[in-house]
Amino acid sequence: MSVLPGNAAPLLAVEDVDVAYPRRGQAPVRAVIGASITVAAGEIVGLVGESGCGKSTLGRAAVGLVAATAGQVRYRGEVVEAMGRATRPPRLRSLQMVFQDPYASLNPRRRIGRQLADAIRLGTGAKLDDAEAGARVAALLERVGLSANIAHRYPHEFSGGQCQRIAIARVLATDPACVVADEPISSLDASAQAQIANLLAGIVAGSGLGMLFISHDLSVVRKIAHRTVVMYLGRIVESGVTGPIWHEPAHPYTRALIAAVPVPGARSGLAAELPGDVPNPARPPSGCRFHPRCPEAFDRCRIEDPPPVEVEPGWQSRCLLARPRVAGPK
Amino acid sequence: MTRAPVLEVDNLTVALRTARGMRRAVDGVSFTIGEGEILGVAGESGSGKTITALSLLGLLPIGARTSGSVRFQGRELLGLSRKELREVRGKQVALVSQDPATSLHPLLRIDVQMTEHVRAHLGFSKEQARQRAIEMLDAVRIPDPESALLSHPHQFSGGMRQRIAIAMALACEPRLLVADEPTTALDVTVQAGILRLLDQLRRERGVSVMIITHDLGVMSTVSDQICVLYGGKVAEYGVTGSVLGQPRHPYTEGLMRSLPSASQAGSPMVPIQGAPPSLDTMPGGCAFHPRCIWARDSCRLVVPTLRVVEGGRWLACDIDPLHGREPDLAEVGEI
Numbered sequence: 001m002s003v004l005p006g007n008a009a010p011l012l013a014v015e016d017v018d019v020a021y022p023r024r025g026q027a028p029v030r031a032v033i034g035a036s037i038t039v040a041a042g043e044i045v046g047l048v049g050e051s052g053c054g055k056s057t058l059g060r061a062a063v064g065l066v067a068a069t070a071g072q073v074r075y076r077g078e079v080v081e082a083m084g085r086a087t088r089p090p091r092l093r094s095l096q097m098v099f100q101d102p103y104a105s106l107n108p109r110r111r112i113g114r115q116l117a118d119a120i121r122l123g124t125g126a127k128l129d130d131a132e133a134g135a136r137v138a139a140l141l142e143r144v145g146l147s148a149n150i151a152h153r154y155p156h157e158f159s160g161g162q163c164q165r166i167a168i169a170r171v172l173a174t175d176p177a178c179v180v181a182d183e184p185i186s187s188l189d190a191s192a193q194a195q196i197a198n199l200l201a202g203i204v205a206g207s208g209l210g211m212l213f214i215s216h217d218l219s220v221v222r223k224i225a226h227r228t229v230v231m232y233l234g235r236i237v238e239s240g241v242t243g244p245i246w247h248e249p250a251h252p253y254t255r256a257l258i259a260a261v262p263v264p265g266a267r268s269g270l271a272a273e274l275p276g277d278v279p280n281p282a283r284p285p286s287g288c289r290f291h292p293r294c295p296e297a298f299d300r301c302r303i304e305d306p307p308p309v310e311v312e313p314g315w316q317s318r319c320l321l322a323r324p325r326v327a328g329p330k
Numbered sequence: 331m332t333r334a335p336v337l338e339v340d341n342l343t344v345a346l347r348t349a350r351g352m353r354r355a356v357d358g359v360s361f362t363i364g365e366g367e368i369l370g371v372a373g374e375s376g377s378g379k380t381i382t383a384l385s386l387l388g389l390l391p392i393g394a395r396t397s398g399s400v401r402f403q404g405r406e407l408l409g410l411s412r413k414e415l416r417e418v419r420g421k422q423v424a425l426v427s428q429d430p431a432t433s434l435h436p437l438l439r440i441d442v443q444m445t446e447h448v449r450a451h452l453g454f455s456k457e458q459a460r461q462r463a464i465e466m467l468d469a470v471r472i473p474d475p476e477s478a479l480l481s482h483p484h485q486f487s488g489g490m491r492q493r494i495a496i497a498m499a500l501a502c503e504p505r506l507l508v509a510d511e512p513t514t515a516l517d518v519t520v521q522a523g524i525l526r527l528l529d530q531l532r533r534e535r536g537v538s539v540m541i542i543t544h545d546l547g548v549m550s551t552v553s554d555q556i557c558v559l560y561g562g563k564v565a566e567y568g569v570t571g572s573v574l575g576q577p578r579h580p581y582t583e584g585l586m587r588s589l590p591s592a593s594q595a596g597s598p599m600v601p602i603q604g605a606p607p608s609l610d611t612m613p614g615g616c617a618f619h620p621r622c623i624w625a626r627d628s629c630r631l632v633v634p635t636l637r638v639v640e641g642g643r644w645l646a647c648d649i650d651p652l653h654g655r656e657p658d659l660a661e662v663g664e665i
Contacts, residue, residue: 050517051488159605160375189374190544194588194601201598216517219547219590223599260518262525262547264574264589270526270551274519277487 009077010038011178011210012062012095016071019057029282031057033234034071039178039210044201046225046242047214048257050278054234059180059214063097064088075178093123096176098200100183102163106155112166113137113151116173123174140169144199161192168199180212185220193217197224218261222246227314230254233281233289240315250309250317250325252294288320296321335362336505336538337386340399344381346609347393353609355381357562358398358636361555363506366536368528370553370570372544372585374606378562379542383508386540387425388415403505421451424499428511430491434483434498440467441479444498451502466497470527489520496527500537507531509541513548525552546585550574558582561607561617564636568643578639579647580622616647624649 014037020028031054039045049055060066062073067082074080075095083089099105107115117133120126120140128136138148144165155163164184171179181200185193201224204211215221221228222242229239230253238251249255259272276293279285285292291301300320309322344356356378363369373379384390386400388410400407402423410418427433435443444466445459454462460479467475470493483491492512499507509528513521529552531537543549549556549570556570558581566579577583584602604621607613613620619629626649636646 050519159608161605189606190546190585191374191588191602192605194590194599195603197590198598198601217590218518223590256519260522261591262518262522262545262551263591264546264550264586270529271518271522273522273526277489277520278517 009040011041011076012037012039012212013074014038014058014062014071015074017058017061017068017073018070019054019061019066020069023282026282028069030234030284031281032061035231035234035236036071037062037212037229037236037239039212041177041210042204042208043227044204044211044213044225046221046228047212047231048216048218048221048228049231050257051216052233052278052281053231054281055214055231056182058231059097059182059212062212063095063180064092065097090125093174094177096171096174096179098164098168098171098179098181098184101187102160102167103155105167106163106170108155111152111154112141116140116151116166116170119170119173136173140173141166143172143203144169145195159192160188161195164188164192164196165199168196168203172203176209178210178212180214182214183216184213186215186217193220200224218257230257233278233284235289235318237290237319238315238317240312244312244315250311250315250322251290251319252296252321253290254317256293256295288318334365336365336367336403337363337540338399338401339382339386340401342382342385342398342400343396344378344385344390345395346381346391348609350610352395353612355562355609356385359557359559359562359564360398360636361557361564361567363538363540363555365505365538366532367555368532368539368541368553370549370556371540371542371559372546372549372556373559374544376561376606376608377559379559380510381562382559383425383510383540383542386506386508387419387423388412389419389425417451420447420504421502422504423506423508424502424504426492426496426499426507426509426512429515430488430495431483431515433495434491436483438482439479440481440483440494444479444494444501447498448501462501463497466501467494469500469531470494470497471523472497487520489516489523492516492520492524493527496524500531500535503535505536505538507537507539509539511543512541514543514545521548528552546574546589547591558585561612563617564644564646565618566643566645566647567636568641572641573643578643578645580624580649581618584621584623 014035017032017035019032020030022028035058047055061068064080064082072079116137120133120136137151141148146165185196197220213225225242228242228245230237232253238254256274260274262271274293287302287304288306291297306318306320308316308318310324311317311322312325340360342356342359345352346355359382371379385396396408444463448454448459448462463479464475467478472478472493513524528539532539553570556573557567558565560581566573566582577586588599588601590599602621607617615630615632616634619625634646634648636644639645
């Protein structure tokens, strides 16, 4: 789909992926439909949408945690197979994931240092003695802004933000080239959210890894993502470079999402409301999936599933009203 | 403020029993809420915001010790018997909790859940209670309330469930609604609808609302007054627009600066360093001093007194950021 101006070969390419969850005695739920995303080295791609839109499913498919029912995911050109319970092949060990709840992703009964040493040994295959592992652990902890002397402590001794730093350190232990971060800051305190977002942005800027940053918090995505991908009910409805999308969204859903974000500061008045709820993905509306909630819907929207329209190079919108924009003076 | 206070909290202190002895989770908190007014209570985990809310409802954990005063419509709530509390709770003071998935009973139909307390509190007949439930579901804009009553919670989306939870809380026509992170589990688009609903309730029904949230964006769109808690104490308390527009407490200031929308596009967010203290790691002096970019030696020793500054705002900081030096951001490091 869209490519960075630099045109670098993508590190991670999700190509026309469908994910369907089977249901007993009923048609499967299509959680993701024909989604394509690329992530290049040194790039943060933000994936936003309401709960139930399929963004987490897409993230899990991207690292091979769920199987794509159609299409494929390529990492460094090679196909990422869903692995089930099999051991992750070495070529995929540099494709990693950060989860939402740091307490759930750390082992509560194993010391921090040991968990990180495990990750170094298993993730890189390095044969290290304890002293070497300890030095690497200390370096990792410092890289995520923690003191090296916490290695002997347990996860419960730390706040949510600190645990998320530890979880990020564990991902970094495998020396990843690409990271999928699924709502990494949503369960954290206000001040920790900014800390972790900055930490992730700093890691990407410093090490050149690629990141798919999944979040329902649009203001953070605006802040740290180079490109933004907006999902609605299984479909990618808009994607492109973050700044322009924010200033002039080409899809009514993106406009509604942005308008709903409350702005802090002087009393700003109530944010705009998008009527209705996200429909049940098991029974999606006909035509454009957004039409029942769309303020601009007209007859054709009920019938036609809009194809992606190239609004500008690298910027696509799935809306019948979207038109290519003529490049004008900035 | 001409509106009579519905709730007056004065010097409320709540000590909780922990493994290491009694610890003050709420320490001398005072605020008032007028009729039809929305007070926002902001704070991170461990700030005492939820314990404050629970103490209004007599729902504190066993072994908690309270002092100070919580007066609701002039009546002291602290020290009421369980029977007396039951009269107030759910009837005059109602709670909407964070997660509608857990505040509704998954196995009971909505009509059962929505009529039980109405019949118990108001002595309504079954049919009267059903009518009230329909009226309330309509007020929170649930489409087709009659068939909604015959449904189970799982048949609704998260936003709809939160509307139902609010309808349930409103069914006995309470004068005060305590909403603990009512939109945190919801999407922004749904959140906007719930906030509009709260705003409408206070305007049309004169319901007073105490809304607890760490989202300052939510806070500034709905609340009239804001009370920022840190380490169990009031850090800053006043009219929302002025407190968030021109914060005087370094903590409020730091929270505002850490928001993605606050800084320039392209420049990084400026988070407050460190993590909020827990009950066992509460620092001496000003509880915020280890994370404060303005902190002086005296902050380590002296607990700042809560004092009135201009515009009726309360402030618990001995250093006034407005008149001090520029904070040295480089000193605290990190991007």
